[in-house]
Amino acid sequence: MKLADALKVNFFSKALVRNNGIARKIMLAVVLFSSAVTAVITAVELYLDYRGDIRGIHERVESIRKVYLPTLVESVWVLEPTQIQNHLNGLMNLGDIEYVGIVSDGKTQWSAGARSSKRQIETVFPLNRASSGESVLIGELQVVASVDNVVSRLWSKFMVMLVSNAIKTFLVTAFVLLIFQALVGQHLEHIAGYLRQFSKNVSSEQALQLNRSEDGRWRPDALDHVANAVNQMRDEIMRSGAKLKASNQRLESMVKNSPLAIYTSDLNYIVSSWNPAAQRMFGWTAEEAIGQKVLFIPKDKVQEYEHIASRLRNGESLNQVELVRQRRDGSVIHISLSTAPLLTTDGQPYDYLFLVADITERKLAEQQIQFQAFHDALTGLPNRLLLQDRFEQAKAHASRANQRLMLLFLDLDNFKSINDTLGHDSGDAFLQQIATRLGACLRETDTISRLGGDEFLILLPDLAQVDDAAPLLAKLMEQMQLPFDAAGHEISTSVSMGVTIFPDDGTSFESLLKKADMAMYKAKSDGRNTYRFFDDAMDVEAVEHQFIRNGLRRALERNEFVLHYQPQMDLASGAIIGVEALIRWNHPQLGMVSPARFIPVSEECGLIVPIGDWVLREACRQAVAWQRAGLPELCMAVNLSAVQFKRGSVEQSVAQALEETRLDPALLELELTESILIQNVEGVLDCVKRLKLLGVKLSIDDFGTGYSSLSYLKRFDIDKLKIDQSFVRDLGTDPDDAAIVRAIIQMARSLNLRTIAEGVETADMLHQLRAFGCDEAQGYYFARPMSTDDIASYLRRQAKTAEVWPAI
Numbered sequence: 001m002k003l004a005d006a007l008k009v010n011f012f013s014k015a016l017v018r019n020n021g022i023a024r025k026i027m028l029a030v031v032l033f034s035s036a037v038t039a040v041i042t043a044v045e046l047y048l049d050y051r052g053d054i055r056g057i058h059e060r061v062e063s064i065r066k067v068y069l070p071t072l073v074e075s076v077w078v079l080e081p082t083q084i085q086n087h088l089n090g091l092m093n094l095g096d097i098e099y100v101g102i103v104s105d106g107k108t109q110w111s112a113g114a115r116s117s118k119r120q121i122e123t124v125f126p127l128n129r130a131s132s133g134e135s136v137l138i139g140e141l142q143v144v145a146s147v148d149n150v151v152s153r154l155w156s157k158f159m160v161m162l163v164s165n166a167i168k169t170f171l172v173t174a175f176v177l178l179i180f181q182a183l184v185g186q187h188l189e190h191i192a193g194y195l196r197q198f199s200k201n202v203s204s205e206q207a208l209q210l211n212r213s214e215d216g217r218w219r220p221d222a223l224d225h226v227a228n229a230v231n232q233m234r235d236e237i238m239r240s241g242a243k244l245k246a247s248n249q250r251l252e253s254m255v256k257n258s259p260l261a262i263y264t265s266d267l268n269y270i271v272s273s274w275n276p277a278a279q280r281m282f283g284w285t286a287e288e289a290i291g292q293k294v295l296f297i298p299k300d301k302v303q304e305y306e307h308i309a310s311r312l313r314n315g316e317s318l319n320q321v322e323l324v325r326q327r328r329d330g331s332v333i334h335i336s337l338s339t340a341p342l343l344t345t346d347g348q349p350y351d352y353l354f355l356v357a358d359i360t361e362r363k364l365a366e367q368q369i370q371f372q373a374f375h376d377a378l379t380g381l382p383n384r385l386l387l388q389d390r391f392e393q394a395k396a397h398a399s400r401a402n403q404r405l406m407l408l409f410l411d412l413d414n415f416k417s418i419n420d421t422l423g424h425d426s427g428d429a430f431l432q433q434i435a436t437r438l439g440a441c442l443r444e445t446d447t448i449s450r451l452g453g454d455e456f457l458i459l460l461p462d463l464a465q466v467d468d469a470a471p472l473l474a475k476l477m478e479q480m481q482l483p484f485d486a487a488g489h490e491i492s493t494s495v496s497m498g499v500t501i502f503p504d505d506g507t508s509f510e511s512l513l514k515k516a517d518m519a520m521y522k523a524k525s526d527g528r529n530t531y532r533f534f535d536d537a538m539d540v541e542a543v544e545h546q547f548i549r550n551g552l553r554r555a556l557e558r559n560e561f562v563l564h565y566q567p568q569m570d571l572a573s574g575a576i577i578g579v580e581a582l583i584r585w586n587h588p589q590l591g592m593v594s595p596a597r598f599i600p601v602s603e604e605c606g607l608i609v610p611i612g613d614w615v616l617r618e619a620c621r622q623a624v625a626w627q628r629a630g631l632p633e634l635c636m637a638v639n640l641s642a643v644q645f646k647r648g649s650v651e652q653s654v655a656q657a658l659e660e661t662r663l664d665p666a667l668l669e670l671e672l673t674e675s676i677l678i679q680n681v682e683g684v685l686d687c688v689k690r691l692k693l694l695g696v697k698l699s700i701d702d703f704g705t706g707y708s709s710l711s712y713l714k715r716f717d718i719d720k721l722k723i724d725q726s727f728v729r730d731l732g733t734d735p736d737d738a739a740i741v742r743a744i745i746q747m748a749r750s751l752n753l754r755t756i757a758e759g760v761e762t763a764d765m766l767h768q769l770r771a772f773g774c775d776e777a778q779g780y781y782f783a784r785p786m787s788t789d790d791i792a793s794y795l796r797r798q799a800k801t802a803e804v805w806p807a808i
Contacts, residue, residue, distance in 0.1 A: 023177050023185060030173040038165040045161070046154050053150040054121075060094045061123045061143050069125055069141065076102060076138055077129045081110065088112035091143070098146040102127070104139035117146035187212070187223050191230060198234060207231045261335075261356035264342070267349065269293055269309070281335075281358050283328030296325045298332070308337075312352060315341060322359065334363040362750060365743035376450040377727065377736055378428055379435035387449035387457055391509045394461035395502060401462075405502035406469050407509075408458035408476075409516035410438075413494045413528040415454035422489055425733055430486035430493075437484075441475050452726070457513070466501060473499070473531055481529070494529035496520055505534050548598050551587060552607045556614060560586050563618055564785035567794070568637065568756060568778045571770050576798055578635030578669065580778065581619040582785050583611070603643045612644045613653045620661040620668060622788060631795050637669040639701060642676045645683075651690040658694065665695030671722065673701050685715060692717045699756070703744060713751060721748045725759020725779070732764045745772045 068091060075083045084102065091100045092112050098120075101111035104127075125141040187210050194208045208230045210223060220228075255262050261278035265271050271294055274286040282289075282296055297305045301324055311318065317340035325333050336357040341349035374386040382390070391405070398405050412418075412434070419427035431454065438448050438456060447459040458476075460469055477495070484491045498519025500512040519534040526532065555561055565579040585593040602608040616638055623636040644650050658665055670691065676684060688698065699720035700713075723744055727737045741757070748755045757769050760779030769777055786794060 022188070023180060026180055027173050027177055030176050031169055034165070034169040034172060038161075038169065042158065042161050042165070046158055049157065050150065050154055053153070054147070057096050057121055057145045057147070057150070060097065061121070061145060064091055064094070064141075064143055065125050069127075072102075072141065073127050073129055073138070076104075076127055084110050085112070096145045096147075096149055097143065099142070099144040101142045102139050103142060108142075109139070113144075115144055117148040119147035119151065121145040121147060184223065191226065195230065207234065259357075261354075261358075263289070263354050263356075264351050265354070266351055267313075269352070272351065278356070281327075281333065281356065282325070296327070298324060298326050301325075312339065312341060315349065317341070320357075322363075333358060334360045362747060365747050368740065368743055369747070372740060376452075377740060378730075378734070379432055379450050381435050381439075381448055381450045381456075383449060384451055384457070387447055387459060388509045390447050391459055394459065395507070398461065398502065403461075404463040404466060404504070406460040406463055406466070407500045407502070407512045407516050408460065408473075408531075409498040409500075409513070409520040410456040410458065410476075410495045411497075411520050411524070412454035413496055413524070415493070418491055418493070422487070422491075424730060426487040426489055426491075428730065428734065430484055430491055433484045433486055434480075434493075437479050437482075438476070441472065441479055457516075469499075473497070477529070477531065496523035496528045497531035498523060499531055499533045501533070545601060548593075548601045549605050549607075552585075552598060552602050552605070552611070555585060555587075556607075556610055558588075560588070561611065561614060562586055562787070563615065563622065564787055565622075565791040566778055566785040567783045567791070568635070568776055569782050570776055571766070571774055576632075576634065576795065577776065578637055579791065580637040580671075580785075581615060581622075581639075583615055599641070603641055606643065608641045608643045612641055613657075615639075616653055616657040617660065620657045620663040623667060624661050624663050626792065626795070629792070631792065632799060633664075633667060634795075635667050635669050635697070636663070637671055637699070639671045640673075640676070642673060645676050645687060651687055651694065654691060654696060655694055658696075666697070669697040669699055669720070671699050671701040688716050713753075718753060720754040720756060720776075723755060723757045723774070725757075728757045728759045728765060728769070728779075729761070731768050732762075738768070741769070741774075742772050745774050749773060 068087060072084065072087045075087060088100045088102070088110055089112050091097055097113070098117060099111065099113040099115050101108045103109065121144070123143045123145075125143070126137055127139040127141060128135045129138050130136070190211060191208065208227050210227050255275045258275060258277055261281040262273075262275045263271055263278045264273045271289045271292060274284070274289040276286075278289070279285050282294065284294055304323070308318065308321070308323075317338075319338050321337045323335050323337050325335050327333055336359045338355045340353055342351040342353055344350050374383055375381060376383050391407070394405055397403070415427070415430075418430060422430075431450075434454075434456070435448065435450065438458070442448060442458065442460075445461055449457040449459075451457055460472065463469055476497070480493065480495045484493065498516040498521070500506065500516040500519060502512060505515050506512045515534040519532045523530050523532040562584050564582045564584055566582060567576045568578040568580060569575070570577045583595050583599075585595070585598050587593045599608065602611055619636050619638050623634065627633055640650060644653075654668070654670070657663075658668065672688075691698065697719040698717065699722050700718055701722045702724040703721040721744060723741055727741050727744075730737045731741060732738075745755050754775040755773075756776035756778065757765075757774050758778050760766055760769065760777045760781045762781060765779075766777060766781060783794060
């Protein structure tokens with residue numbers, strides 16, 4: 001811009017008058033700086049002038065002493081008044097002298113002028129006359145000089161300097177502002193206008209260009225750098241805006257297509273957003289929900305809702321809290337709620353974000369599994385766990401009331417022949433009728449439980465004396481002999497029953513159960529269809545128990561234990577992916593002893609710990625041996641006993657076995673029973689965590705037959721659930737078993753767990769398991785447990801023929 005343009009009124013208005021903060025700051029700085037410099041220079045200059053004038057006064061007074069004083073002394077000596085007065089009048093002609101006087105004998109003898117000024121400099125000179133060689137004081141000369149004239153002259157000079165410097169300051173300031181506006185101000189206003197426009201239209205394609213020539217001296221300068229920075233900022237904002245837009249689109253798509261209900265509300269729970277999944281889950285459309293409080297809190301859950309609202313108000317986030325809500329149609333829905341406050345930049349909440357998963361199906365499966373945990377799937381009767389719990393309650397009451405309890409162990413005398421002759425369907429129907437008839441014989445306070453198969457337990461509380469139960473025992477025996485109609489077949493049966501009494505025969509459930517079992521076998525040995533009370537003579541079985549126990553102590557030393565292996569199949573590929581190691585005892589007198597016979601004894605006496613350690617080492621060693629023999633890598637599944645967790649150092653045993661055999665930990669799977677996980681939960685949890693750190697896999701054996709609480713599945717890092725064969729056996733004929741198996745598989749899949757079904761004996765079972773989505777299976781349909789050599793040959797045949805199971 002030319003300087004002439006800078007002098008235009010409009011331009012001057014922009015530079016000085018318009019709301020220009022920088023211009024005002026520059027003007028103020030120039031004025032303050034110029035004023036400060038002017039004040040300092042003026043002060044110095046006035047000070048120097050003042051000093052010069054004062055010095056001149058002193059010089060004139062000093063000239064009086066040097067020039068006029070000798071003559072004046074002579075005039076006073078000879079007392080010539082006229083001459084003295086003339087001298088004094090002459091002194092008054094000196095500049096700034098306003099008064100002179102001669103004082104003698106304490107009085108002013110002669111004077112000229114008057115003391116009239118406010119500011120004075122007074123000087124006294126002694127009048128000494130030499131006489132007879134001595135100096136005689138004949139008086140004093142008083143000289144008074146006025147400083148008022150000096151001050152007046154300096155003030156006038158100060159005013160002139162002030163006005164002239166103010167004019168100069170104004171002109172310099174105006175010039176600086178004009179130059180600033182011409183060189184900087186207008187470009188800054190242009191940049192500001194561009195940024196304001198850009199803020200309204202971020203997608204603007206036009207870059208910032210300054211209204212000045214492209215070349216010139218000292219270019220590029222600061223304005224060019226600012227313009228370049230603005231354009232770089234614009235480019236970055238546009239890139240970030242594009243990314244943000246794409247991110248928002250992705251987020252919007254995710255929210256829109258998410259299976260989770262996602263919605264937000266303000267701090268008063270007025271809904272502000274509502275995705276399609278929320279509409280499907282709760283029944284309200286977005287138009288109906290937004291701007292309203294959605295009424296999906298059941299009346300009996302209001303207090304729970306207030307508690308959650310209080311936690312949210314305190315800034316707390318909720319993660320997967322399981323709640324009950326209701327849909328628009330009033331139906332109940334189970335949800336998993338996660339929520340957190342949305343915060344402003346200063347950390348204050350302004351909205352709430354809610355993520356909701358529909359877990360109704362999972363909850364129904366949990367309830368079904370929970371029921372199964374305490375009830376028999378076939379008859380609906382309490383299982384052993386629930387019976388034991390009721391026993392403990394009745395025991396506590398009986399101890400306080402000095403009463404007795406009676407535990408009955410019932411076993412059907414000919415159930416196996418009925419099952420084999422009429423089939424499983426008729427056998428199951430028969431067991432259901434047995435349960436119904438037994439229940440009809442009992443009091444409301446009594447408990448009947450099915451242990452499994454054809455075995456039942458009955459708990460009779462509140463007995464003042466043993467004879468009180470005699471009518472009931474007779475009734476039970478009588479009712480069990482009446483014919484049953486099962487699936488169109490008339491069946492006659494009888495029961496053998498063992499009876500134990502608390503506290504006479506024992507105080508623990510296990511001891512009473514054990515003795516009732518002995519008494520039941522005594523009833524069978526006495527011809528069946530009767531009952532027997534436990535007595536000491538039944539300890540004969542304990543002798544065998546001791547025989548097995550003693551033999552177990554020598555079995556490890558004599559290498560009498562062997563492992564058999566049962567293949568585990570992948571249902572998707574039909575390939576063998578693992579084997580389960582199953583221990584057998586080759587007793588020198590008894591022959592091959594089933595683990596069901598000696599494992600309980602080994603657990604009771606603690607020998608299961610060294611036996612379990614041997615099984616671990618041997619299974620790992622054999623797995624490595626097969627690999628070195630060229631057989632495919634297989635996952636080795638080994639069962640762990642609850643006693644090993646209680647009495648042994650399981651993780652040390654596993655680590656030692658892996659280290660000694662060099663087996664890949666990923667190829668070792670440890671099967672845990674549910675009873676392990678619910679006893680000393682914290683200790684077992686720590687142990688399980690350490691086992692997982694070793695790299696091994698963990699599975700739950702016989703899942704669904706024990707305390708199948710989902711709580712431990714959340715806490716324990718489990719890899720697989722093994723579906724008990726009691727559910728698989730009647731899979732094709734029992735809808736309840738099918739529902740339970742399906743529920744277990746669905747639940748496992750939702751928890752990212754694999755499933756394996758045991759006891760698969762038919763192709764129909766296999767097809768149905770595959771339809772349910774089961775991952776793996778084992779059972780007689782594929783192969784029975786085999787010795788080491790047999791399983792090796794089996795594996796070689798499979799690898800040689802590349803055989804898979806066509807039924808899979």
